Amino acid sequence: MTALIAADALTKYYGARAAVENLSFSAARGQICGVLGPNGAGKSTTLRMLVGILPPSAGVVLFNGAPLNRAAQKRIGYLPEERGLYRSMTARAVITHLARLKGVKGNEARKRADALLEEHGLGAYRNKKLKTLSKGMAQKVQLLAAIAHKPDLIVFDEPFSGLDPVNQRTVEEIIRAIARDGGGVLFSTHVMEHAERICDRIVLIAQGEKAFEGRVDEALAALPRAALLETEGAFDLRAALAPAGIALEEEPAPDAQHRRWRLRMDGADLSRKALAACVQAGAPLTLFEPTRPSLHDAFVALVGDRAAPPS
Numbered sequence: 001m002t003a004l005i006a007a008d009a010l011t012k013y014y015g016a017r018a019a020v021e022n023l024s025f026s027a028a029r030g031q032i033c034g035v036l037g038p039n040g041a042g043k044s045t046t047l048r049m050l051v052g053i054l055p056p057s058a059g060v061v062l063f064n065g066a067p068l069n070r071a072a073q074k075r076i077g078y079l080p081e082e083r084g085l086y087r088s089m090t091a092r093a094v095i096t097h098l099a100r101l102k103g104v105k106g107n108e109a110r111k112r113a114d115a116l117l118e119e120h121g122l123g124a125y126r127n128k129k130l131k132t133l134s135k136g137m138a139q140k141v142q143l144l145a146a147i148a149h150k151p152d153l154i155v156f157d158e159p160f161s162g163l164d165p166v167n168q169r170t171v172e173e174i175i176r177a178i179a180r181d182g183g184g185v186l187f188s189t190h191v192m193e194h195a196e197r198i199c200d201r202i203v204l205i206a207q208g209e210k211a212f213e214g215r216v217d218e219a220l221a222a223l224p225r226a227a228l229l230e231t232e233g234a235f236d237l238r239a240a241l242a243p244a245g246i247a248l249e250e251e252p253a254p255d256a257q258h259r260r261w262r263l264r265m266d267g268a269d270l271s272r273k274a275l276a277a278c279v280q281a282g283a284p285l286t287l288f289e290p291t292r293p294s295l296h297d298a299f300v301a302l303v304g305d306r307a308a309p310p311s
Contacts, residue, residue, distance in 0.1 A: 003062070004029045004153055004184040005050060005076075010059035012045050012208075019045045020208040022059070027186050027201070029152070032179045034195035034202045035188040036299065042208035043188035044081055047157050050186070051078045063153075074102050077151040079143055081158045081188075087131040091117060094130060095145045102149035109148065116144040120170070136167040143174065154178055156187035160194055172198050192295040202295075206303040216295060223293040223301050225265040229278070230258050230287035237261050240281035246274050258286060265290075 003026035012020040020042040027033035035043050048054040050061055052073045063072040086094055095113035100106060117126045120140060130138050139162065147154055156175070160168045175185050175198060189195055195202055196216060204212040204219070212219055229248070231237050238248040238261060248261040265271050271290070278285050 034199040037205035077146040099148035232284040
């Protein structure tokens with residue numbers, strides 16, 4: 001799949017500190033790509049270089065295979081993490097103004113503003129000043145302003161930050177719709193659950209460096225399979241299975257009447273062997289259930305000690 005935007009060995013120094021170092025990845029049309037990492041990992045710096053706000057100290061940004069220029073920047077929509085709107089302007093005026101800055105003519109910009117507000121349930125608020133709207137509504141207006149010029153690529157920096165669950169779901173739906181219509185979507189987040197739900201591809205960043213790039217299922221495949229076991233009473237399942245060479249880790253139990261254990265199933269046959277050993281030991285099993293790894297688990301496994309931001 002041809003890259004719509006690509007980071008090629010991007011590096012950004014602030015003084016002697018590298019906020020981003022030798023970072024390369026790409027995103028394609030019709031694709032949702034998440035840039036994931038903890039706070040301080042270099043996500044915002046990366047996105048600002050991709051949209052041309054920050055010049056890289058080294059490396060290059062390619063848009064449709066060519067170095068990013070002013071014409072290409074007009075084909076990109078950007079929602080920064082810092083929400084800054086003209087609070088004394090109306091919702092309609094804000095969207096119209098930002099669309100015109102991206103090259104949309106006046107009448108067409110107003111039509112698009114009205115259509116977007118109506119489509120997303122804000123038609124009745126088009127003439128309300130931003131300072132009179134709720135935080136969720138104001139953030140939705142800023143999001144609509146970022147897409148009003150119908151860009152080829154939308155770049156969102158922490159688009160879910162500060163939103164309630166209902167508005168988070170609305171943003172997810174907007175992101176999916178953009179990709180369905182053939183646009184590219186690139187967004188950063190430190191909340192792995194959002195990316196796991198909607199991303200086609202992810203880039204994991206830790207301390208300014210790439211730790212992984214690929215599909216979500218490829219990241220999850222890096223984790224060993226596991227199973228949760230639960231026993232009644234004070235039965236020590238770890239001690240009972242140790243003679244069979246099966247190692248368990250005890251986890252917090254749901255209540256005082258049970259104990260819970262985690263089995264790492266590194267071998268293909270370990271699940272069957274563990275169950276047979278439980279039966280032989282007379283273990284009072286109440287649960288033996290394979291677990292589904294999460295993207296958060298995969299991030300910790302892939303990034304390791306680099307998960308913490310640099311001091």
